[in-house]
Structures are given as structure tokens and as C-alpha cells.
Amino acid sequence: xxxxxxxxxxxxxxxxxxxxxxxxxxxxxxxxxxxxxxxxxxxxxxxxxxxxxxxxxxxxxxxxxxxxxxxxxxxxxxxxxxxxxxxxxxxxxxxxxxxxxxxxxxxxxxxxxxxxxxxxxxxxxxxxxxxxxxxxxxxxxxxxxxxxxxxxxxxxxxxxxxxxxxxxxxxxxxxxxxxxxxxxxxxxxxxxxxxxxxxxxxxxxxxxxxxxxxxxxxxxxxxxxxxxxxxx
Numbered sequence: 001x002x003x004x005x006x007x008x009x010x011x012x013x014x015x016x017x018x019x020x021x022x023x024x025x026x027x028x029x030x031x032x033x034x035x036x037x038x039x040x041x042x043x044x045x046x047x048x049x050x051x052x053x054x055x056x057x058x059x060x061x062x063x064x065x066x067x068x069x070x071x072x073x074x075x076x077x078x079x080x081x082x083x084x085x086x087x088x089x090x091x092x093x094x095x096x097x098x099x100x101x102x103x104x105x106x107x108x109x110x111x112x113x114x115x116x117x118x119x120x121x122x123x124x125x126x127x128x129x130x131x132x133x134x135x136x137x138x139x140x141x142x143x144x145x146x147x148x149x150x151x152x153x154x155x156x157x158x159x160x161x162x163x164x165x166x167x168x169x170x171x172x173x174x175x176x177x178x179x180x181x182x183x184x185x186x187x188x189x190x191x192x193x194x195x196x197x198x199x200x201x202x203x204x205x206x207x208x209x210x211x212x213x214x215x216x217x218x219x220x221x222x223x224x225x226x227x228x229x230x231x232x
């Protein structure tokens with residue numbers, strides 16, 4: 001059995017190739033000089049993801065056990081507030097490129113329909129899957145890995161954007177996502193107190209990593225029509 005901190009360090013090492021792949025996908029899209037229509041679709045996907053994150057994390061806050069430590073309640077509540085802030089920020093970015101107010105309800109419905117058709121899947125959908133399990137270990141592993149990936153993605157988003165309006169918002173979002181990943185890391189290190197739990201955590205981590213690989217950067221970071229062209 002590894003020391004808990006060594007265990008989370010090993011998970012981070014195992015995620016590095018995945019993180020670099022997603023970072024490069026963000027960079028490639030931004031370097032392709034997208035037009036405004038492509039930016040609208042791209043950031044609309046990001047906006048919807050933040051909205052789902054906010055909903056799911058808020059549900060966790062609402063369903064916390066009465067004996068949940070105050071610090072844990074505070075950290076999770078801050079994350080829910082952060083996700084609401086991110087939703088607002090990315091919505092503003094969509095409207096910056098669109099030149100008008102975005103219909104969030106219509107965008108959500110269109111995204112769900114694309115997802116049913118297999119053409120629009122995002123990490124927040126996995127959050128819904130792990131939330132449904134009501135398993136603290138699954139939630140901690142997912143949060144550590146997926147939020148860590150988000151932190152890297154959005155730092156790259158900020159670095160590669162030519163618009164100060166976009167860059168400033170994603171710099172803040174990336175910092176928040178790193179904090180959220182550290183919440184997952186903290187919870188995970190508290191939970192893996194015995195060999196059996198550590199073995200189970202390793203299996204969950206492998207599942208999360210594989211799912212994020214299977215989703216792929218193309219489905220996450222370029223417009224749906226471009227993704228379909230590449231898959232044809």
C-alpha cells in the first residue's frame with residue numbers, strides 16, 4: 001500500500017499524457033483561427049458544461065449529511081459558487097462573439113439532442129454518472145482527475161486566446177479548477193486508509209482516465225460539424 005500522498009502523485013503522473021493531449025487540442029483549435037460562428041459553438045459547449053457542473057455540485061451541497069464537517073461543507077459550497085461564476089463568465093464570452101444574448105434553454109436542449117445522437121459528450125456528463133453512484137471515493141477520484149484536466153485546458157485557453165476579454169476570464173477559471181482538483185485530492189487522501197480502498201480507488205481512476213480518453217479532445221474542443229468531418 002502506498003502512502004496516500006504518493007498514491008495521488010502516481011495518479012497525477014498517470015494523467016499527464018491525457019492532460020497534454022487535451023491541452024494540445026485546445027491549442028490546435030485556437031491556432032486554427034476560428035471564425036465567430038465557430039467560437040460561438042465552441043464556447044456554448046463550454047457554457048453548458050459549466051451549467052451542468054453547477055447543478056450537480058449544488059445537488060451535492062443540498063444532500064450533505066447533517067454531520068458533514070464544516071470545512072468540507074464550506075469547500076464544496078465554494079466550488080458550487082465557482083461553477084455558477086464560471087457559467088456566467090463563459091456565457092459572457094459566448095455573447096461577446098455572438099453579439100447578442102444567448103438562449104441558454106435552447107442551447108441546453110440542442111446539446112442534449114446531439115448527445116443522444118452520439119455527437120456531443122462532455123466531462124460534466126461523467127460527473128452526472130459519478131454523482132448517481134453516491135460513492136464518496138468515486139466522486140473524489142473523478143474530481144481530482146477531471147478538474148485537474150480542466151485546470152490545464154483552461155490555462156491553455158487563456159494562453160492561446162488573442163482576446164483580453166476571453167483570456168482574463170479563463171485565467172481565473174483555470175485557477176478555480178486547480179483549487180477544485182485539490183479538493184478532490186484532499187478527499188481522496190483521506191479516504192484511502194486501507195489497502196482494499198486503495199485498490200478500488202486505482203480501478204476507479206483507471207475508469208475515469210479511460211472515459212476521458214474515449215470522449216477525446218475532438219468531441220470536447222472543436223465544433224460538432226468539424227468533429228463529424230474528421231470522423232467521416
